Amino acid sequence: VTDPLSFDPIREASAQWEQRWGSEPVSSMRAVTSIMRAQQILLARLNELLKPHGLTFPRYEALMILYFSRRGSLPLGKLGARLQVHPTSVTSLVDGLERSGLVRREPHSSDRRATLASITDDGREVAKAATKALNEEKFGTEPLSADDLDAVTKILATLRVDAGDFVLEAG
Amino acid sequence: VTDPLSFDPIREASAQWEQRWGSEPVSSMRAVTSIMRAQQILLARLNELLKPHGLTFPRYEALMILYFSRRGSLPLGKLGARLQVHPTSVTSLVDGLERSGLVRREPHSSDRRATLASITDDGREVAKAATKALNEEKFGTEPLSADDLDAVTKILATLRVDAGDFVLEAG
DNA sequence: GAAGATTGATGAATCAATCTTT
């Protein structure tokens, strides 16, 4: 998007930080900035890979949860809990998937407040094709090794537990 | 935002992935999902910490680049290169900082196409106070250790180089 | 009153198109 800088901006910031505020908070600042930037890079790569399939990554994630669900459908609230996003975001994601014909809204059989998001046959086909594309490109994580990726996953799991995403299971 | 799940959704997805598509792409899928979620958690924490100072984290990042700049001002293009965001995003960030009185737009002395973003005295005060708050709370990275944070930073640097953020310097 | 979902607002990211200046 722009020319590469001749230095690492995060490394540069670390030096100035340490000079002014001591060494204690530097690791935190560096890691946060790195994660923010990595997310931005990965999201751009994923959206690029998904564009031929008419999907964005957030919509892909929602579609896959429905794909893997027992009945191929889930109440919007449950979908939001799995995605860890606001009810408003679920509405917007399902709107988009519905416009593309990959998901249908259906009434809940027993609770008339609730709405089900149900994956369509088209949705299943697109889910499979898009997943093939992402798997072949390793979800845009090149050039990181499997060991490095697993290390990141393990470390960030601690943060996710602390944020209340889920409770630790036995084993 | 919702109740904690009784299982780790990423762990759950890994199992289904491996069953269907083999073990090869699982590490990538897991790491990408983890990074996306970690970014979301950290951003929420940072915005909460910055709210008393009338800042969001993206605006804070922009403000600090100006704070550390030699003259306290930078052309919008240079600011965008440092933040690694689109020109449109720079315009929007500077708009917000200008509305808060933390930054002023000034004409470039030699190039009438360019605009400078210049940090104000208020901006410097807010930058210091906000940084104090973030440092004290370790940028919302609790309960991760400094070693874990450094490990994440190091691994993700490889990705940032690959994405062309910067070129490796000697040493 | 509380739960499930939606609408309307803001903030931040992108892209395409435009406008001025070089």
Place this chain on the structure above:
DNA sequence: AAAGATTGATTCATCAATCTTC
């Protein structure tokens, strides 16, 4: 033509307020 910045459009995230149903 190319560079710097802006406006207008879309997507996704949040919050506050609303509406229906439990």
